[in-house]
Amino acid sequence: MGVTRAVQRVVVLGAGMVGVACALSLRQRGLSVTVLDPLGPGAATSHGNAGVLARSSLMPFNHPGLWAQLPALLRGKNPGFRYHLPWVLGQWRWGLSFLSHARTAAFLETTTALDALIRESGSVHRRWMVEAGIAQRRRDDGWLFLYRSQAGFDGGAFGRETLARFGVATQVLDARALRELEPDLKPVFPRALWVQDASSVDSPTEVVRGYAAWLQTLGGSVLADEATGLHRHSGGWTVHTRAGSSLDAEHVVVALGPWSRDFLRGQFGLKLPMAFERGQHRHLRPAKDTVLNRPVYDTAGGYVLAPMAQGLRLTTGVELNAQHAPPHKGQLEAAERAAREAMPLGERTTDPDWLGSRPTLPDCRPMIGECPGHDALWLALGHQHIGFSTGPGTGELLAQLMLGEATTIDPHPFRPQRFLRA
Numbered sequence: 001m002g003v004t005r006a007v008q009r010v011v012v013l014g015a016g017m018v019g020v021a022c023a024l025s026l027r028q029r030g031l032s033v034t035v036l037d038p039l040g041p042g043a044a045t046s047h048g049n050a051g052v053l054a055r056s057s058l059m060p061f062n063h064p065g066l067w068a069q070l071p072a073l074l075r076g077k078n079p080g081f082r083y084h085l086p087w088v089l090g091q092w093r094w095g096l097s098f099l100s101h102a103r104t105a106a107f108l109e110t111t112t113a114l115d116a117l118i119r120e121s122g123s124v125h126r127r128w129m130v131e132a133g134i135a136q137r138r139r140d141d142g143w144l145f146l147y148r149s150q151a152g153f154d155g156g157a158f159g160r161e162t163l164a165r166f167g168v169a170t171q172v173l174d175a176r177a178l179r180e181l182e183p184d185l186k187p188v189f190p191r192a193l194w195v196q197d198a199s200s201v202d203s204p205t206e207v208v209r210g211y212a213a214w215l216q217t218l219g220g221s222v223l224a225d226e227a228t229g230l231h232r233h234s235g236g237w238t239v240h241t242r243a244g245s246s247l248d249a250e251h252v253v254v255a256l257g258p259w260s261r262d263f264l265r266g267q268f269g270l271k272l273p274m275a276f277e278r279g280q281h282r283h284l285r286p287a288k289d290t291v292l293n294r295p296v297y298d299t300a301g302g303y304v305l306a307p308m309a310q311g312l313r314l315t316t317g318v319e320l321n322a323q324h325a326p327p328h329k330g331q332l333e334a335a336e337r338a339a340r341e342a343m344p345l346g347e348r349t350t351d352p353d354w355l356g357s358r359p360t361l362p363d364c365r366p367m368i369g370e371c372p373g374h375d376a377l378w379l380a381l382g383h384q385h386i387g388f389s390t391g392p393g394t395g396e397l398l399a400q401l402m403l404g405e406a407t408t409i410d411p412h413p414f415r416p417q418r419f420l421r422a
């Protein structure tokens with residue numbers, strides 16, 4: 001057990017899943033917490049995701065099998081992966097570092113670290129959803145990887161072996177067993193993998209809002225305002241905001257998701273090696289008298305279809321591009337065509353199409369810890385594809401580190417010093 005440091009006030013920048021979870025973990029330990037976000041809770045990346053909380057997400061994109069897949073990916077053969085070449089070339093340092101982690105030793109470190117973070121997050125989410133009064137938003141019936149051919153299924157062998165090694169509960173299904181689980185899927189999938197160690201929610205935004213509302217009942221504050229400047233002084237930090245406020249705190253947490261990169265560079269000149277794995281979503285109505293019970297990932301179609309309060313949410317795979325570049329409409333249209341081959345779908349809902357960015361560091365692990373060279377500035381960012389799942393585990397680890405408590409999981413793989421120097 002470490003020595004408890006004296007901490008009273010914390011300002012958390014960003015009210016996505018990660019920021020709100022950090023605030024909850026800190027508030028539950030008695031700290032005074034204010035969360036700032038101009039959009040309010042859960043309105044950005046934590047709004048648009050597929051809402052899957054899965055142990056299978058321990059597999060990073062840059063696993064050792066990536067090398068064999070790379071030629072096809074670069075030729076645009078996989079609808080789940082697009083890239084904007086000029087932007088990617090400009091990110092060559094990130095790209096080389098990302099690829100250098102697609103080797104066995106780094107893969108083992110990342111999968112072990114993510115498994116611990118996901119498992120910790122799973123139990124915290126379960127507890128918090130009950131305490132926040134939003135447990136009804138959660139389904140615990142897993143999710144499905146769908147394969148359109150035996151060859152596609154065989155190509156997923158490495159992933160299945162990895163999940164088995166970590167004891168993730170899965171079941172291989174043939175077409176008949178899949179029909180029993182999801183009778184309204186079209187008969188185009190001879191094989192499927194049912195990841196049973198997985199849950200999902202029917203509205204990621206409402207889960208973050210539910211957590212934020214609970215935070216407020218516990219005495220935390222959530223302000224609709226934007227942090228525009230951080231000033232360090234002997235007593236801690238002053239956070240200046242767009243609305244003209246100045247908030248004093250002993251500690252500041254940066255949980256700005258994809259905005260973290262520009263913010264840290266603008267404030268401190270820090271070069272965060274973060275790329276944007278952009279993704280889109282669109283809502284479609286299920287065809288009359290059809291139901292999808294759980295999220296499905298069509299591995300050949302490169303999309304996820306997830307039942308949500310708004311209808312069926314179709315999310316695309318990855319597009320490597322600048323955070324604020326216009327959306328790649330072709331990727332979303334291709335995902336919709338592929339989804340219509342898989343499931344009888346009705347019209348689009350009136351919800352607008354959405355674009356967001358998965359914030360990804362080269363080793364596919366988030367940064368959780370104190371920023372090198374900046375006392376009492378804490379980082380909780382870089383959660384790539386799994387920040388909705390892993391927000392609570394991040395919050396717990398960050399609070400334990402800040403207060404000098406014993407940590408539930410090993411903090412070492414998440415230390416900011418991996419990529420930032422004092």
Ligand SMILES: Cc1cc2nc3c(=O)[nH]c(=O)nc-3n(C[C@H](O)[C@H](O)[C@H](O)COP(=O)(O)OP(=O)(O)OC[C@H]3O[C@@H](n4cnc5c(N)ncnc54)[C@H](O)[C@@H]3O)c2cc1C
Binds near residue numbers: 051225256257315316
């Ligand atoms: C298509 C898609 C599907 C996904 N599916 C899943 C999934 O199924 N499961 C899963 O676990 N993860 C999924 N993810 C990943 C997940 O959504 C992200 O990892 C997670 O939402 C990141 O949360 P965050 O809190 O770090 O960032 P965000 O949710 O983006 O929050 C950052 C917040 O910072 C705010 N902000 C920006 N600038 C400022 C400022 N100056 N001052 C104050 N606030 C500011 C923004 O308004 C924003 O609300 C998916 C992502 C995408 C794109």
